Each structure stands twice: as structure tokens, then as C-alpha cells.
Amino acid sequence: MIASSWLLVAFPALGALILLVGGRRTDAWGHLLGCATVIASFGYAVAMFVSSSLAEATDVALYSWIPVDALQVEFGLRIDPLSMTFVLLITGVGALIHVYSIGYMADDAGRRRFFGYLNLFVASMLVLVLGNSFVTLYLGWEGVGLASYLLIGWYTGRPSAATAAKKAFLMNRVGDVGLALAIFLMFSEIGSTSYAAVFAGIGDLSPAVITAIALLLLLGACGKSGQFPLQAWLPDAMEGPTPVSALIHAATMVTAGVYLVARAAPIYNLTETGRLLVTIVGAFTLLLGAIIGCAYDDIKKVLAYSTVSQIGYMMLAVGxxxxxxxLGIMHLLTHGFFKAGLFLGAGSVMHGMNDEVDMRKFGGLYKRMPITFATFGLGYLALIGFPFLSGFYSKDAIIEAAFGSEGWQGWVFGGAAMLGAGITGFYMTRLVLMTFFGKERWRELKSADGREFHPHESPPVMTVPMIVLAVGSVGAGFFFALGDRLVEFLAPSVGALSEAEHTALPHALIPWLTVGLSLFGALVAWLIFGRRDVPVERPQNVSPVTRAARNDLYGNALNEALVATPGLWTTRFAVYLDNKGVDGAVNGLAAALGGSSGRLRRLQTGFVRSYALSMLGGSFLIVAALLMVRFS
Structure with a gap:
């Protein structure tokens, strides 16, 4: 079956082609085709996983893609434990999100096109994780960027959606430049961009070149995974429909950066500086996302900043x-289940609340939406690391490993990760309390455009995927962690864990201290938001810390000051220089020639006597000049 692994990509790619060029004749059944293609890809992935030996990587060459002199790039796929892990996650969770979208987008006139974009997204992501070279990865990388731009800006009538789509596209281009430069450097130093050749030859390069490649790859990972300093686009991506938020933030696009670092493990293993920078970025971002998540009232943006924070944990781990x-991949998998479930749960709340996202207008919804509440609650418990749920096995293992780092790094990175767990317990409990408990604030409210609220449970086509994801939120972590099952499975791709590294990990008491801190954060949230009525109006008289968190810790202001404003002024100066300098010189020369010729034309009077007088005057001037030369 490995020889036919191209079918994994072909199914959703064909679905995207049919849905995007088929026109209105596919409107009636387009959503069904969109779901069928991803389900077919998932089914084929399961069959490959069961029937194939993944003890070592297998490269499947499809055709010669770029045969240009020394640059020989084949379009091929790499089948190994790492790629198959991502394929199963992308197609499995992606299929559930597709099914959920049938109900969520039922009243949208462009539903068929929406499913075409979803199929394009999944196909691009599969190219990204299955490609056997960095150039093939880059193809999928850019395909995902295009699809995300189309999906984030889906609501074309909203200026905020258009702005968010452009912001995501442009900020990702910054990271893409880093990835492209890393690929150029690989080719110039090694002569190839295939994984096999790069990983075989990377050890022959100088430490400076290896570190440069690692840091450029990190820049690409920061852009795609929403890590500092390129995290500002990710929360704004909530402008797209909720299934898009689940697809981007749970199992696909934002995990691409983690995949890139894990795939490039042979490179990062050779540069301690590169690994340290990855770890610093992850530790800083997990705290940044958690702090900002405490201050938002938009249910989707709280979950978005939660994703920023949880991807930070993954980056910390792979560093x-x-x-x-x-460990980073295990948290990526468990996160795919519970975060997808949380986003779909948020979409279910919005579906029942007339698309409202302000949690201050919710309250008491557990009675009106029991299935949504139950599935959302399990995802919430998994996220905060409640004992024996998925997050307990994956996130807490990362914190334990962080404390195992040598010297000051163990205390700094472990302490940051544990603090982030406590803050996570706070902001997620705040979200659950404001949404599902307390006074039913929606009863006395109307939205700004006059909509009334009549909360109700979502249809089965939406709740069934949520139930499946809730089951994964409960049991996936135990399944992956049992007997180091996932660690051993991924060993052919990312390296095996030695016995010395096993024994170097701290005492198992650390995960329980982390649980205690998470529950303490939940208790603080209950004391503030659970024992008193939540005001519908957002308080304005708040502390400087809350004000800073509401302003994204001034991340957007920093980007505006350091990048956007200097770029704008540079552009204006270049335009002025072009208009007044280059164009001015050309236009000035033309004007000078035109003006002088206009004046010279006045000498052409048509009178012979004037011409004779001019000739006589010229003759006198020539004679005078000759005499001056002669007697000088």
C-alpha cells in the first residue's frame, strides 16, 4: 500500500478540484463529497498503518519535479512513523470537522465552496507532512497558507475578516522567508534538499552554518505556529467560521511548525544554540498566550490564545x-483531540446563541445545551491537565522533562511551564463558569443588531463529532503514554530515548505539583467568577496588567512600531524618491528638451532676409573667433 500512498493526498485534492470548478451543479451534494474525500483518506491511512511496517523510513518517488542542472528535486513522499502520525491526526480530526461543518454551514449559500477550501487545506497539509524533501514541504507550507487565507476571510462582508486574512497571510510570509533561506542554504552547502541527503550531510558542515539553518527553520516555525514574535495573526484568525478555527488551531496549520522542528531533529541535535532558542521561544510564548487568555471575553479568542500557549508547550518540548x-508530538496529538472539541463546542454555543461570542452574554447554558456542556467540560479538564485525562499525560510530562534540563535551564523552563499550567487552570475555568454556569444573562439581552437569544442544543451532525473528540480527550493520553508506546513508535523518526535520559528525568512528584497548581488556578477563578454575578458590561477600571493583557501585551503595538510604521515610511520615501527622483529626472529632461525646442522654433520665421542676417552675424562671429585665436 505504501507504493500507492499518493492516494492520501489525491482524495482531498480531487475533492477540492471538483468543488471549486464544478460550479453550482455541485451545490446539492458538494458538502457530502467534501466529507467523503477526507474520510476516504483517513480510511486509507488506517489501512496503511495497520498493514505496513514503519520500522524505518520509506521514500516513494513519484516523478522528477525540478530537474534543473545541479538542482534535482523529485516529488516524492516519505512514509515513516512521524509522517503517518500526522496523517492520521489530520485526516481523522479533519474528517470530524468536515462532518460538523455540514450542520454549522447548513444555511450558508457558499457551503460547497467552503468544503472545497477545506479539502484544499487538508490536501496541502498532507503534502507538507508527507513530502520527502524540504522543497516538497515548502509546497504544502504555501498551500496551507493560501487555504487559510481563503478560509479566514470567508465572511467577505466583514472588513475585520478581510483584515485578519491579510494579517495572517503577511505575517506568515515573514516566517516563510526564513524557511526559504534555510532551504537555499541547505542546497548551497549540501547540494540537495531531500531529507535523506540533508540529514546525511549536515554533520559535515561548520557549527555556524548548522546553527544558521536551525534558526532560519525556527523563524518559519514561529510564523506558521503562531509563536513569539509572529503570534499576533493567530487570534485574529477567529474571524473565519468556527470549523476553520478548529481545523487551523487543533490538528493542522499551527502544528506545522512543531512538525518542522521534529522532522529536522538531525539538524537540531547538532546545535545546542538552536535547541536553546527553540526552548526559549516556547517557554516565553506559553506564558504570553496564557496571560492574554485571562483577559478576553470572546470565547473563540480565549481558545485561540490557549492554542498559542499550548503550542508553546510543544515548542518547549521539541527544543x-x-x-x-x-513528548512534543504526544502533546500535539492530545491537543488535537481536546482543542478541536473545545472549538467545536464553542461553535455549538454560538449556533445556539445566534452567533454571539461574548461570554458575558452567556451564563447557565449547561441546562440548555447538555451535550455541548459535557463534551466541552471533558475537553476543558483535559486541557488543564486533570488527573488521568489526556493533558495530564502529555503536558505534565513536558513540564517534568523541562525540570530535567541541566543547570539554570531546568528551573527557568520548568518553572515557566508550571506557572503556565496554573494560569491555564484560571482562564479556562473562567471561560467555563462564564459560559455554562451562573445567572442566565442572555434572558434580558438583545445583541447590538436586535438579535434575541434562544439557546438550544445543536443537531446530531454537530454533536456526534464533539462526542468522538471528547472520548479522545479522555483516553488518548493514556493510550499514547502506556509503556512509552508513542516514544518507541516515533524512535525511527526522531531518535530513541536512552536509558540514561530515562533516569535523568525528575521525580514523578512534579506532575502532581502541576495538577495542584492547575486546580489552584481553577479555585481562584471560581472565587472571582463563580460566587458572584458576572457583569454584562466589561469593566473598564482595571489593573495595568489586565489592561496590558486586553491589548495583547502590546504585541500588535510592538509590531506596529518596529515593523509596520518603519515599513510604511520606507515605502512612502521610496515612492517619493521614485516620483521626484527617477521620474522627476526623466520628466525634467523631457520638459527641458520640449521647452528649448519650443523656443528654438521661434527662429524659424520663414523670412529669407532674417536667415541672411543670421548667416552674416554668424560669419562675423566665426571671423572674430579666428582673429582672437590668431593674435592670442
Missing amino acids: LGPFGYA
Whole structure:
């Protein structure tokens, strides 16, 4: 079956082609085709996983893609434990999101086109994780960027959606430049961009070149995974429909950066500086996302900043070295279940609340939406690391590994990760309390455009995917962690964990301290939001910390000051220089020639006597000049 692995990409790619060029004749059944293609891809992935040996990587060459002199790039796929792990996650969770979208987008006139974009997104993501070279990865990388731009800006009538789509597209281009430069450097130094050749030859390069490649790859990962300093686009991506938020933030696009670092493990294993920078970015971002998540009232943006924070945990893990890659991937998998479930749960709340996203207008919804509440609650418990749910096995293992780092790094990175767990317990409990408990504030309210609220449970086509994801939120972590099952499975791709590294990990008491801190954060949230009525109006007289969090810790202001404003002024100066300098010189020369010729034309009077007089005057001047030369 490995020889036919191209079918994994072909199914959703064909679905996208039919839905996007088929026109209105596919409107009636387009959503069904969109779901069928991803389900077919998932089914084929399961069959490959069961029937194939993944003890070592297998490259499947499809055709010669770029045969240009020394640059020989084949379009091929790499089948190994890492790629198949991502394929199963992308197609499995992606299929559930597709099914959910049938109900969520039922009244949207462009539903068929929406499913075409979803299929394009999944196909691009599969190219990204299955490609056997960095150039093939880059193709999927850009395809995902295009699809996300189309999906984030889906609501074309909203200026905020258009702005969010452009912001995501442009900020990702910054990271893409880093990835492209890393690929150029690989080719110039090694002569190839295939994984096999790069990983075989990377050890022959100088430490400076290896570190440069690692840092450029990190820049690409920061852009796609919404890590500092390129995190500002990710919360704004909530302008798209909720299934898009689940697809981007749970199992696909934002995990691409983590995949890139894990795939490039042979490179990062050779540069301690590169790994340290990855770890610093992850630790800083997990705290940044958690702090900002405490201050928002938009249910989707709280979950978005939660994603920023949780991806930070994954980046922290893969930066820890050989024993961290598998831990980062395990948290990526468990996060795919519970975060997708949380986003779909938020979409269910919006579906029942007339598309309202302000949690201050919710309250008491557990009685009106029991299935949504139950599935959302399990995802919430998994996210905060409640004992024996998925997050307990994956996130807490990362914190334990962070404390195992040598010297000051263990205390700094472990302490940051544990603090982030406590803050996560606070902001997620705040979200649950404001949404599902307390006074039913929606009863006495109307939205700004006059909509009334009549909360109700979502149809089965939406709740069934939520139930499946809730089951994964409960049991996936235990399944992956049992007997180091996932660590051993991924060993052929990211390296095995030695016995010395096993024994170097801290005492198992750390996960329980983390649980205690998470529950303490939940208790603080209950004391503030659970024992008193939540005001419908957002308080304005708040502390400087809350004000800073509401302003994204001034991340957008920093980007505006350091990048956008200087870029705008540079552009204006270049335009002025072009208009007044280049164009001015050309236009000035033309004007001078035109003006002088106009004046010279006045000498052409048509009178012979004038011409004779001019000739006589010229003759006198020539004679005078000759005499001056002669007697000088």
C-alpha cells in the first residue's frame, strides 16, 4: 500500500478540484463529497498503518519535479512513523470537522465552496507532512497558507475578516522567508534538499552554518505556529467560521511548525544554540498566550490564545532535545483531540446563541445545551491537565522533562511551564463558569443588531463529532503514554530515548505539583467568577496588567512600531524618491528638451532676409573667433 500512498493526498485534492470548478451543479451534494474525500483518506491511512511496517523510513518517488542542472528535486513522499502520525491526526480530526461543518454551514449559500477550501487545506497539509524533501514541504507550507487565507476571510462582508486574512497571510510570509533561506542554504552547502541527503550531510558542515539553518527553520516555525514574535495573526484568525478555527488551531496549520522542528531533529541535535532558542521561544510564548487568555471575553479568542500557549508547550518540548521530540508530538496529538472539541463546542454555543461570542452574554447554558456542556467540560479538564485525562499525560510530562534540563535551564523552563499550567487552570475555568454556569444573562439581552437569544442544543451532525473528540480527550493520553508506546513508535523518526535520559528525568512528584497548581488556578477563578454575578458590561477600571493583557501585551503595538510604521515610511520615501527622483529626472529632461525646442522654433520665421542676417552675424562671429585665436 505504501507504493500507492499518493492516494492520501489525491482524495482531498480531487475533492477540492471538483468543488471549486464544478460550479453550482455541485451545490446539492458538494458538502457530502467534501466529507467523503477526507474520510476516504483517513480510511486509507488506517489501512496503511495497520498493514505496513514503519520500522524505518520509506521514500516513494513519484516523478522528477525540478530537474534543473545541479538542482534535482523529485516529488516524492516519505512514509515513516512521524509522517503517518500526522496523517492520521489530520485526516481523522479533519474528517470530524468536515462532518460538523455540514450542520454549522447548513444555511450558508457558499457551503460547497467552503468544503472545497477545506479539502484544499487538508490536501496541502498532507503534502507538507508527507513530502520527502524540504522543497516538497515548502509546497504544502504555501498551500496551507493560501487555504487559510481563503478560509479566514470567508465572511467577505466583514472588513475585520478581510483584515485578519491579510494579517495572517503577511505575517506568515515573514516566517516563510526564513524557511526559504534555510532551504537555499541547505542546497548551497549540501547540494540537495531531500531529507535523506540533508540529514546525511549536515554533520559535515561548520557549527555556524548548522546553527544558521536551525534558526532560519525556527523563524518559519514561529510564523506558521503562531509563536513569539509572529503570534499576533493567530487570534485574529477567529474571524473565519468556527470549523476553520478548529481545523487551523487543533490538528493542522499551527502544528506545522512543531512538525518542522521534529522532522529536522538531525539538524537540531547538532546545535545546542538552536535547541536553546527553540526552548526559549516556547517557554516565553506559553506564558504570553496564557496571560492574554485571562483577559478576553470572546470565547473563540480565549481558545485561540490557549492554542498559542499550548503550542508553546510543544515548542518547549521539541527544543529539549532527543527526549523532548516525542513528548512534543504526544502533546500535539492530545491537543488535537481536546482543542478541536473545545472549538467545536464553542461553535455549538454560538449556533445556539445566534452567533454571539461574548461570554458575558452567556451564563447557565449547561441546562440548555447538555451535550455541548459535557463534551466541552471533558475537553476543558483535559486541557488543564486533570488527573488521568489526556493533558495530564502529555503536558505534565513536558513540564517534568523541562525540570530535567541541566543547570539554570531546568528551573527557568520548568518553572515557566508550571506557572503556565496554573494560569491555564484560571482562564479556562473562567471561560467555563462564564459560559455554562451562573445567572442566565442572555434572558434580558438583545445583541447590538436586535438579535434575541434562544439557546438550544445543536443537531446530531454537530454533536456526534464533539462526542468522538471528547472520548479522545479522555483516553488518548493514556493510550499514547502506556509503556512509552508513542516514544518507541516515533524512535525511527526522531531518535530513541536512552536509558540514561530515562533516569535523568525528575521525580514523578512534579506532575502532581502541576495538577495542584492547575486546580489552584481553577479555585481562584471560581472565587472571582463563580460566587458572584458576572457583569454584562466589561469593566473598564482595571489593573495595568489586565489592561496590558486586553491589548495583547502590546504585541500588535510592538509590531506596529518596529515593523509596520518603519515599513510604511520606507515605502512612502521610496515612492517619493521614485516620483521626484527617477521620474522627476526623466520628466525634467523631457520638459527641458520640449521647452528649448519650443523656443528654438521661434527662429524659424520663414523670412529669407532674417536667415541672411543670421548667416552674416554668424560669419562675423566665426571671423572674430579666428582673429582672437590668431593674435592670442
